[in-house]
Amino acid sequence: MSTAKDLMTTKFHTLRPDMSIADAVKAFKEASANEERKVFGIMVIDRKSRLVGMLSMYDILLYLRPKHIHIWGMMDDIEAEGLMDQACERLKSIRVADIMTPDVITVTPDAHLMFILDLMIKKHIRRVPVVEGEKIRGIVYISSLFYHLLARVTS
Amino acid sequence: MKQNVLKGLCVKDAMRRQVLQLPESAPIEKNINLLIKYKVNALLLAAENNIPTGVVSKTDIMSAYYASLPIESPAKDIMSSPPLFCGEADSLESALDKMRAEGVHRLYACEGASQSVAGILAYPDIVGLLYLYCHKCEYSLLNRSGKKLENDEVSRFRVKDVMTPAVRSFHENDSLLTIMEGLSAYRFGAVLVTDENDRATGVVSKTDLILAYMHGVSPHVAARTVMTSPVLSCEETEFLEGAIRTMIFSEVHRLFVHRGDSPNMVGVFSLSDAARLRSGSCQACVSSRIKVDQHD
Numbered sequence: 001m002s003t004a005k006d007l008m009t010t011k012f013h014t015l016r017p018d019m020s021i022a023d024a025v026k027a028f029k030e031a032s033a034n035e036e037r038k039v040f041g042i043m044v045i046d047r048k049s050r051l052v053g054m055l056s057m058y059d060i061l062l063y064l065r066p067k068h069i070h071i072w073g074m075m076d077d078i079e080a081e082g083l084m085d086q087a088c089e090r091l092k093s094i095r096v097a098d099i100m101t102p103d104v105i106t107v108t109p110d111a112h113l114m115f116i117l118d119l120m121i122k123k124h125i126r127r128v129p130v131v132e133g134e135k136i137r138g139i140v141y142i143s144s145l146f147y148h149l150l151a152r153v154t155s
Numbered sequence: 156m157k158q159n160v161l162k163g164l165c166v167k168d169a170m171r172r173q174v175l176q177l178p179e180s181a182p183i184e185k186n187i188n189l190l191i192k193y194k195v196n197a198l199l200l201a202a203e204n205n206i207p208t209g210v211v212s213k214t215d216i217m218s219a220y221y222a223s224l225p226i227e228s229p230a231k232d233i234m235s236s237p238p239l240f241c242g243e244a245d246s247l248e249s250a251l252d253k254m255r256a257e258g259v260h261r262l263y264a265c266e267g268a269s270q271s272v273a274g275i276l277a278y279p280d281i282v283g284l285l286y287l288y289c290h291k292c293e294y295s296l297l298n299r300s301g302k303k304l305e306n307d308e309v310s311r312f313r314v315k316d317v318m319t320p321a322v323r324s325f326h327e328n329d330s331l332l333t334i335m336e337g338l339s340a341y342r343f344g345a346v347l348v349t350d351e352n353d354r355a356t357g358v359v360s361k362t363d364l365i366l367a368y369m370h371g372v373s374p375h376v377a378a379r380t381v382m383t384s385p386v387l388s389c390e391e392t393e394f395l396e397g398a399i400r401t402m403i404f405s406e407v408h409r410l411f412v413h414r415g416d417s418p419n420m421v422g423v424f425s426l427s428d429a430a431r432l433r434s435g436s437c438q439a440c441v442s443s444r445i446k447v448d449q450h451d
Binding site: 018059062063066067068082083086090093094095097098099100102 | 184185187188191192193194279283366369370383403404405406
């Protein structure tokens with residue numbers, strides 16, 4: 001068991017680029033419930049099921065972060081509740097394609113796990129789609145990789 | 156030279172260190188993605204050798220939308236070139252002078268004598284810095300918490316002293332093409348949208364337009380389909396401190412200004428107006444009663 005196809009999850013969820021962020025957030029919740037794990041990133045596919053991006057929790061949080069927080073952060077008279085309401089309101093006009101990461105790093109099913117480990121560390125990524133041609137075969141999560149390696153270390 | 160808050164400050168004090176850069180071959184849609192995600196107004200573009208070659212702003216992208224350029228086109232086709240630079244050790248005053256002389260809203264700051272880009276200086280950052288000084292100042296209305304100062308005779312700027320006293324508005328049935336022509340002709344970042352009764356019902360900004368481009372909305376649709384509503388406004392006698400606070404809080408670059416209870420807008424107050432004022436929000440700094448180094 002040493003390649004992407006051995007460790008990848010084949011039960012994965014996807015988003016569409018024209019989905020609203022509100023619907024994407026619902027999809028995150030459903031994916032977490034279905035996969036029985038906290039899902040923090042979902043692949044985005046076009047009409048032909050080709051991978052066109054990845055939407056992560058970080059992308060959404062980045063957009064929610066107030067633009068001038070470096071100024072607000074030094075003040076004690078700010079209504080944080082109001083800031084959060086405004087941020088959520090702004091999110092309503094945004095779609096998945098607007099804030100997703102379009103350049104997704106992928107591997108083939110035959111990629112060695114140590115290569116994937118190196119990729120995750122170098123590129124600061126926590127999940128890597130496994131793609132063969134234009135078809136998505138699965139996804140490798142950093143947690144799966146960690147627990148797999150942990151099992152080998154302790155066996 | 157008049158004393159003002161910016162005296163003694165350099166570009167390094169106000170610039171943002173996160174400079175977003177893309178290859179000049181990157182498609183326009185990828186540029187929009189970064190502009191929206193990071194809430195910035197422009198991106199630096201670089202050639203294959205990583206040398207900066209141009210800047211793509213929301214205005215450039217709006218022009219591409221107007222010209223019905225395919226969204227997959229490379230940003231190189233629409234960028235403004237070359238990018239304009241300043242030194243990170245240059246005075247903020249000279250950088251503002253350069254921005255005004257060149258008619259640009261941002262400068263890229265280089266580290267020392269090198270061509271290495273260390274940061275970006277834009278109007279909102281300068282206003283943010285001014286606001287921070289005002290907020291810490293003992294004369295500030297925002298920082299007072301009810302206590303009364305012995306000397307409260309400071310002459311404060313009000314919105315009407317600084318605003319542009321004219322509003323260009325469009326009808327909500329006007330097409331996005333008409334709106335874009337107006338934005339381009341008058342060099343505005345956003346325009347007011349009104350209904351049949353001349354009541355202000357929304358605002359169409361360049362951000363709304365580049366999102367419409369990204370979402371595949373036809374530029375022939377009516378303004379009301381993409382406008383942001385309601386209109387953010389302030390009263391013309393409001394103190395500058397309060398208006399700047401609203402703009403920064405709401406992440407907008409301008410507030411429309413009304414007089415008294417009348418719903419008619421009589422002016423526009425923008426972040427660049429506030430930055431050009433250079434002296435914070437009251438006359439205290441101008442008359443040198445407060446020095447910058449006392450604000451710590």
